[in-house]
Amino acid sequence: MSSAAAFGYAPDALARILDRAPPVADAALRGDTRLTAPWGHGELHDYLHGMQGHVIITYYGEPQDIVWRVGKERLAGATRSGTITIIPEGHEGRWDIAGPIGVSHVFLSHERLAASAEQLNGGRPVELLGRVGFEDPVAARVMELLGRDAAAATDPAARLFVEQATDLLVTQLVRGHSSFGAIEPPARRGLADWQVRKVAGYMREHLDEPIGLDELAALAGLSRFHFCTAFRQATGSTPHAWLVNLRIERARQLLAHPELPVTEIALAVGYETPSSFAAAFRKITGVTPSAFRHQL
Template sequence: MMPATSGAIAALDAGSAPASDAVGAIGGILDRPPALAESILRSGTRLTQRWGHGAFHASLPGMDSHVIMTYYGAAQDSSWRQGSRRMSARTRPGSITLIPEGQDGRWDVEGPIEVSHVYLSDARLQSAAEALAQKGRAELIGRICFEDPACSRILELLSQEAARGDTASSLFVEQAIDLLCTQLLRAHSSEGAAEPPVIRKGLADWQVRRVTAYMQEFIDNEIRLDELAGLVSLSRFHFCTAFRLATGQTPHEWLTALRISEARRLLAQPDMPVTNIALAVGYQTPSAFASSFRRLTGMTPSAFRRGL
């Protein structure tokens, strides 16, 4: 999990650059902007309908609100990096990503992906903390694809209400935002979280890069765990544990994601048969390739090619 920001870096400290508008900052790195609901909620909080967008690989500045999102449909690789700190995971229904106000970093998220967002003002969060009689300022902990079915379900309900706009819907949305704040404070704040934020240990960045480069170089071959562990002088057991701690994925999951990424690139070449692509990325049969491709992208290789 990502470390808690200190009061959005103490409101970004006096004299530092002002926080960026969250909706504008996120919209600026996506191929489709957030599908915002028209209404602006109490304390300036905004929410979106459920919508889809493509992959993005870009840095986000510190933003002026807390951004909470949940996921629908096929899982995708997602990673965040800030200096030497990094987190990687896979998007999946029932999980949330939480970017606290003021937290910057580099994001790499594969697509296509389906999401809904809430842009929660810090004033609204602090008001909820006061109502819960929490002492001091509430500080949220950064999360990436973190399992929280309660938060995820609230976000899903909010996305369904985003397009309505009638009086009953407005009342429901305001109460649901209060409920979301309560869950965030209970499970994702420095005071309320059951466990304090920890720094994950595992392979060093250079070791992950070495393993990844080896996988890419021999992507059309069968790659064994012993080979990968030997690259960083670890036993198979310790390598698997360290790799997962460093990346949030098993070596097999990481290799599969690399193979499917390369397959996407090759599918853009219309004259290359799908069978040849399967062999080129390490699958012995077209059926095994199609199954793996569909599991990660939600579509068959042929359907993906037709959509290009």
């Protein structure tokens, strides 16, 4: 394999095969590690060449099937909340993602990975494992926190938090997704992929309407009780939390259109009052809808 210097800068490499470039935050962290806030891109069917540094991804919104083919090896999963994908430095292959997804990225330098690994394995070389839609709620949650504060990392307090959270993420990667230690894939539980897609698709199509558990359970062919349990096992989220995330994701898209009043956007994503919409939006994003629009 060639040296890291021969590989392309990861955000640029991704920009060449995606329908938009990753919105990398301006602030570079220790070891030239970079972050993105949550964002989204469309389906993908293309070959990705080896990149400089490691790319770590977590997911938001409706799940999609995802496949990474490296030679004769095939890694497959789904872009569910609570899962991560790891593209180690220099690894290449063909990617197929069935539809649009919400993501956030950590572009991790090998320098920073090695520094953290040294404290765990006595300085022996460490290599990350390739992962696709791999269930790791710990790493995914840390990445959600990093995505939330990515743009604020120029503030000293926020930067301290982000640096320490990044160290925590790297420690989890070394102990669970590397040649040092590996988490075993969990046994498959809960809803099948088609059931998750059907329920999530129905939610997305009816965001402006009240949606009850009984109608969602009927789509999956389960009782209300068994549906709630199976949905959480499959996605790591309750049906209500999943629906709220879809509503806020759609609201973020609509807020990019300045001609749309916030009140109209609230109604379009299922909130009867601007106050209930603002409370839900702030809980997910950390800012009010108006403040979010001002940042665009």
